[in-house]
Amino acid sequence: xxxxxxxxxxxxxxxxxxxxxxxxxxxxxxxxxxxxxxxxxxxxxxxxxxxxxxxxxxxxxxxxxxxxxxxxxxxxxxxxxxxxxxxxxxxxxxxxxxxxxxxxxxxxxxxxxxxxxxxxxxxxxxxxxxxxxxxxxxxxxxxxxxxxxxxxxxxxxxxxxxxxxxxxxxxxxxxxxxxx
Numbered sequence: 001x002x003x004x005x006x007x008x009x010x011x012x013x014x015x016x017x018x019x020x021x022x023x024x025x026x027x028x029x030x031x032x033x034x035x036x037x038x039x040x041x042x043x044x045x046x047x048x049x050x051x052x053x054x055x056x057x058x059x060x061x062x063x064x065x066x067x068x069x070x071x072x073x074x075x076x077x078x079x080x081x082x083x084x085x086x087x088x089x090x091x092x093x094x095x096x097x098x099x100x101x102x103x104x105x106x107x108x109x110x111x112x113x114x115x116x117x118x119x120x121x122x123x124x125x126x127x128x129x130x131x132x133x134x135x136x137x138x139x140x141x142x143x144x145x146x147x148x149x150x151x152x153x154x155x156x157x158x159x160x161x162x163x164x165x166x167x168x169x170x171x172x173x174x175x176x177x178x179x180x
Contacts, residue, residue, distance in 0.1 A: 002043045007087030008050040014043050022047045051083045053091035061138035062100055066093045073097060098136035106145045115144055124148050 004012060011018040014025035022045060029039040058064055063072045067079050074097045083089040107113055114120045117130045121144075128144040 002041060003046070004043055005046045005048060007048050007085070009088070010047075012043075012045060014045060019045055020047060021045075048085055048087050051085075051087060051089040053081070053089045055092040055094055057094045059096045059098065059136075061098055061136075064095055064097065066095070071095055071097070098134070098138045100139040100141070101134060102141045102143070104143050104145050108147045108149060110149060113146055113148065115146070116142070117144075121146055122148060 006012055006020075009020075011020040013019075015027055019025055025043045025045060027041045027043070029041065031037045031039070056066070058066065063070055065071070066077065069077075071077065071093075074095055077093040077095060079091050079093075080088045081091060105115070107115075112120050112122045115128065115130070116132075117128065119128070121128070125144055125146045128146075130142045130144075132140040132142060134140045
């Protein structure tokens with residue numbers, strides 16, 4: 001009688017074929033020509049169960065590193081590590097990648113403009129930035145594209161129209177508008 005243990009996914013040559021299921025297998029070894037008897041080997045095969053380890057759930061912005069590998073795409077990722085019994089153990093990463101974003105906030109203003117950063121700008125600016133958080137908690141970088149324009153000094157009441165906070169005028173057939 002022989003006791004044998006193998007890992008899930010492995011097989012053993014028993015009873016004339018490869019076996020990968022726990023069970024008892026009989027092999028007959030035929031005796032030789034000198035009046036020897038046959039021998040029967042009974043093998044009790046134990047197949048250790050597949051070892052599915054823990055699943056790590058991770059939500060990250062732009063990328064994540066897990067077990068020495070950098071990931072930039074959402075998905076299910078597996079890694080195989082040896083278990084205490086010497087068999088493979090599969091661990092899983094359930095990864096969600098949320099992406100950061102960038103945008104440009106375009107404004108044309110007369111004299112000055114107070115932006116989301118709380119600063120009041122009195123000249124054109126296309127370098128100011130501000131970081132907001134997206135609904136998924138990632139950075140959203142906003143860049144200001146501001147043009148500050150001053151109306152000409154020679155305007156008369158006959159060619160200025162207002163509508164709420166918008167002012168427009170016509171000089172020489174060209175209409176110009178500002179939000180003040």
